[in-house]
Amino acid sequence: MKQHIQQHWGFWLTILVVIIGLIGVGLTRVDAGLYRQTVAKVTQVQAINKSATSDEFNNKDETYTQWVTVKILNKSHVGKTYRIKNTYTRSGAMDQKYRTGDQVFVRIPSDHSSAVTIQGLKRDTALAFVAWLALALLLLIMRFSGLMALLSVTLNAVLFYAAIQIDLATNGGHIYSLFGILAVIFAVLTLWLVIGFNRQMVVTLGATMAGTGLAVVISLIVFAVTHERGVTYESMQYVTQVPRPLFLVETILGSLGAVMDESTDIVASLFQLRQERPDITANQVFKSGIQIGRSIMGPLINVLFLIFMADTFAMTLLYLRNGNNWGYTFTMNMSLGMVQSLISGIGIVLAIPVASYLASRLMPREVPAQ
Amino acid sequence: MNTITVLGLVLFGLMVLVGGKTGATAFLSLIFNFGLLFLAVVLISWGFPAMGVSLVIGTVILAFTIFFGEDNELAAKTAYIAALIVMVGLIIVIFPVEHWIMAQGFSLEDSEDLEGMSLTIGVSFVGVAVTEAILSTLGAIAEASIAIAAGLSEIIVHHPQVSSKRLYIDGISIGKQIIGTTFNTLFFGFFGGFLALFIWFSGLHYSFGSVINNKIFVAEVLMVLFSLMGVILTVPITTWVMTIQHRHDLKLKD
Secondary structure, eight states: OHHHHHHHHHHHHHHHHHHHHHHHHHHGGGOGGGOSSEEEEEEEEEEEEEEEEEOTTOOEEEEEEEEEEEEEOSSTTTTOEEEEEEEEESSOSSOOOOOTTOEEEEEOOSSTTSOOEEEEEOOHHHHHHHHHHHHHHHHHHHHHHHHHHHHHHHHHHHHHHHHHHHHHHTTTTTHHHHHHHHHHHHHHHHHHHHHOSSHHHHHHHHHHHHHHHHHHHHHHHHHHHHTTTTOOGGGOSSOOSOHHHHHHHHHHHHHHHHHHHHHHHHHHHHHHHHHHOTTOOHHHHHHHHHHHHHHHHHHHHHHHHHHHHHTTHHHHHHHHHTTOOHHHHHHHHTHHHHHHHHHHHHHHHHHHHHHHHHHHHHOOSSOOOO | OOHHHHHHHHHHHHHHHHHHHHHHHHHHHHHHHHHHHHHHHHHHHTTOOHHHHHHHHHHHHHHHHHHHHOOOHHHHHHHHHHHHHHHHHHHHHHHHHHHHHOOOSOOGGGHHHHTTOOOOOSSOHHHHHHHHHHHHHHHHHHHHHHHHHHHHHHHHHHOTTOOHHHHHHHHHHHHHHHHHHHHHHHHHHHHHTTHHHHHHHHHTTOOHHHHHHOHHHHHHHHHHHHHHHHHHHHHHHHHHHHHHHHHHHHHHHO
16 A cells, blocks of 8 residues: 555656656746857748759759848847848758747857858757657656666766866876776666666676676787778867777777676576576576577667767768768778777677676575565 | 778677577678668668668668577567567657757868868758668667567566566566666767767867757767667567567467
């Protein structure tokens, strides 16, 4: 009965949080006062003309011009309206069409001779809406576990931010030790929050560290033997520090989550299995672990592979339409993602026997019911 | 030999060693998926509509990922049906959101890489953004549906007479166990790879306001959120499909 009341309360609390969240999303429409940049609302748009263009590679596109009337929502020019000319293309690689109701950032120059320009779309409302949708689904379906998952991601984000600040303060000098330590803290914190501090967590943590560590060692050996031929560090994007350490750290962090994920899947399923069948032997547990691992390693490697590769889509497309051949396009855009995927894959595969072995030897005779 | 080839061979060897035949086919699925991904870009660059390309390629990628990595027929079939349902559900969300948020193409931070390139290529980058978002979620959906289906089918193997209700509780329970770490896979997978960009933002003192409205950042966060939604929806949907499947199988046996 008490549990029933608790569940009841939990449900209404969740609904309340979801509703408050939705109100929060609505509030981002009127948050212009919080911005340092000048925010304006598009009150009217009027198409002026359109013209067909063709570039040196014979790509056909269309260029449009529109008048955008905006009303300033904050800062010193609040309430004033401006008419701004906006040019955009059908492909919209760097530009876009504006619609009535959009909120935009504008730059108002202090001298009156230069024109007011639109800096870009204000995207916070749409972003908040999608975040709200994801969180609402999470809380409604997963309840408390969802909350814990959210907490672990939030804490990891804070740690991640702190590590970046330290990295900047030291100019990237200690990037390996900094993010190496961070990786260990990430793993302990995440598993502790998701599983709780018990034997299952220790087994999972051991498998995660062993899997990731072995993958790094093997990759460094391969790097040394092949002299990193075909690893195009120069094609890395947004680089402000030495690219090679940055790339290696990105790879370790990228694979860490996946290895943790897999170890948890295997160990959790094995503990569940023991609960269903308490008389199962250690060898059977090990075999079941390998069996479960076999079926999830392919999909899991593909998770990271698709994440690493999807990012390169727009640039790859641009390379292809700019008359580059497939080989060069691959090397310049996809080879780094490929190396990252392969290293992560090695970690993911190695974690399977480690997790199964540790679980089969370290699992208690009786798993307490949860 | 270059590094990619050697790393690929090492991965192949390990997958065969640990996974036997399943490992070999899983490696094959990785190669096929790479081919499909590249095919998707090529098709879009030839002018095929991004939406159609993502639907067709997405369906095939899910099939390769799930059926090549899983040798248990019941688990694979269940996972595939559930993953398809989730993919269609996600497309219904992704399409309008991408048209609303307009975080497509490139941002000022990309300027250096874009030097000397023609941007007026006549292909809608909003469409490309939709494709990117859909394809990046597929791995997570396939992985979650496989994990749930494989866990449940193990239970069915050891406990053939397990009731539908018990199966449902077990499914959600496995889901709750994996959701936390799946989140972290996505978080690290997406943001670990964007360490350089975050150092750029911090180093150049972007304000919080400019970061949350920045095209690249928004596009990246959207992909994480879509993947999260995919994974969350996958848990009850896979369990539901498995329950129906199991009830059906039990009836056939009687």
